[in-house]
Amino acid sequence: MNDPALRAVHLTKRYGRVTALDDLSLDVPAGEVFGFLGPNGAGKSTTIRMLLGLARPTSGRAWIFGTDATDVARAHRLLAYVPADVALWPHLTGAEILHLQASTGPGTDLAYRDELVERFALDTAKPARTYSTGNRQKVALVAAFATRAPLLVLDEPTSGLDPLMEREFRTAVRQARDRGQTVFLSSHQLDEVEAVCDRVAILRAGQLVEIASMEQLRGLRRAEVTVSYTGAPPPGLGEVPGVESVEQVGEGRLRFSLVGAPAPALRALAAADVRALAIREPSLEEIFLDYYGTAAGR
């Protein structure tokens, strides 16, 4: 299949006068683990509901492997979905729900499903009404990961999971990628996105503000450089392009932030007797806060 796993073109959703999603266009190539970030209310779930045909776009279109997303009977043969807030039929047991999902789904690897039930330590004999948030999420995750659907759409799938289960989740995502499945992961867990995603889109107030690979994101953003030196400080560092907020953090120690290619800064540093040099790349959290810091009102 040469079609992208997921394509949205000018996708827009308005609820009355409120624009929940404004002109979103993106492609997710097959085989990629794609992170979808944004604060609460940015339009992430609205986007996913339109990609799944649960909500109709006000304008624009979406395709799943070239199939119109509104043709759910065909498009959903190619995907599995974990909703943000999993609600299950309260009177069915976990095993019954997994059976229902497998019987009506796009094809399920039953042996792998049993393995996932073990790994996620899910007690499938209990009726769903007795499940905690995390256990409900596990049922949906097991059902989705056990499918051989080429696209997995996961909407904040780990918000209720404990750290052990979070680790199992990351393993399952990697195994899915190794099998060639595409993963579309909407999440608030930035370390999780950083750990598993190849590319990230950042949404704010219904608009796409960034879409880039993790490396590009880091390159676009400032790195923090700490230099230890003997004798005189490196001269003229403040004028070097890309270098900002140079500060003396101790005797013989400087810290500055660096945006873009490091070569000019390194040439400037060569003039001093540098003993140690540490470059810390920004975490996704810092990048994220850079985008939203002012909007969040901190």
Add this chain to the structure above:
Amino acid sequence: MTTARGLSVPAAPGRAITGLALRQLRRTGLIVLGLTAAMPALVATTYDSVMADPAAADGIARLAGNPAIRTLFGEPVALDRAGGFTVWRVGTFVAVLLAAWAILATTRITRGEEDAGRWDVLLASRVPLPEVAARHLAAVMIVPVAAGGAVAAVLLLAGTEPAGAVVHGAGIGLLGLFFVAVAGLAAQVFPVRASATGAAVAVLGGGLLARMIGDGLTELGWLRWLSPFGLLALTEPYARNDVLPLLVLLAVAVVLGGAAIVAAGHRDVRGGLVAAAAGRRSRLVLLGSVEAFAVRRVLRPLTGWALGVGAYYLLIGFTTLSVTDFLTDNPAFAAEAARAGFTALGAVEGFTATLFALLALPVGGFTAVRMSAFVAAETGRQLTLSAAQPVSRFRLLAAEVAAATGGAVVLVTVAGLAVWAGIAATGGGLTLLAALAGAWNTLPIVLLSLGAATCATGWTPRAAGVAGSMPATGGFLLLVIADSVGAPAWVRELSPFAHLAPVPLAGVDWSVALAMTGLAVALATAGVAGYRRRDLHG
């Protein structure tokens, strides 16, 4: 001592809880209040025109001697007065309506809200569980109290005797309070809303049955003391105006309500006095497709409905011969029954045809409830996982409509079989085919209900239940009201019941049946079209 600026510490957090409960009740509460006041008002004010002939009043009063009439319509008391006639004609109906609302509303806003997890936040406040439960029960109780007051008021305004009006109004109100208390206690005992509602509805059905048997068989008349409906009948408004049964009803309601609040203090939040099963063996039958799963979800409620409908129509079957023999022997009474709205009751076929027509009410209600449950699963997001499967919207909705249709066919068939079995057991001669034809004859109205509910599911999902109740319950009420006030013919003919042939007395009117079915299909098709286009909620 420092005071934080802007820190809001409400003096009475409990009042906010009462406010919350009232918000959840006001819509349906006002509808029920309106109906309980309007129906006695209509009958009482039109009494004079119906009973203008003095022989008529005398004739109907003598119907009291027949056990079957007493069983089915309640013991007729003081039919020679507008108040007594009103109590006989609509008293039981109003009582059942109010009781059913009280049960559904109570379990919905208590156990239902708790089940959905919405009480977790509420109970993290300063208000303890027994107080939350008590405030919710008190909020529901406002409606029966108001309804009782309204019934008394309209009967007084219609010029009936004050004592009878007050006794009947108090009885209706107390009966409502009793069922709020029963449902409130059931909501503390059972950890699941459906079980709590089921237990309380069983008390309602059992109470109604005990009253019917107690009314019908003089030697078992004491059974009425065990039934809230029986106690209501024992007050004999406009005749003896006995207050003792009301005091018994009040005492029982107070004890049950108190028990509910005590029970609330002895259980876990989201738990009941009866523990929910922690685990069970999985049953994978009927989980293979969305269609099979729709059937699976309908089976358990269908069993409950079938038991209720079956029991009622079996009782009708048992009493049919007794009623028709009595009416055949007393043609004057048959004429009176016809004046009261029951035609051709003298023949088995005529009597059963009249009662089969009523079948459209519960079965139409069943289809409306099924579609409401489907909408509730959508807004409750249980449907989301199914909607994300490779299943078209058409299949999702069609599976539900098909399961509801199948359930409706089962229910009417059960009713037909029950009537046939009851008549056969008492030595009557209605053929099985005639009984089934009479029952199946109501299916077009049932399908209209389902069609209207499906149409609403597609376009205005919140209204699915109300829309589904329109053709059957709404149509029946329209006919009764139109007949009572002498409305123009075209108003009467808006009701599907005005067009229903009296099967098995007459043959099926196929043109009417096909027209109604066609309209039902058109409504359902419109619903599917809307459902395919709209956003799913939740």
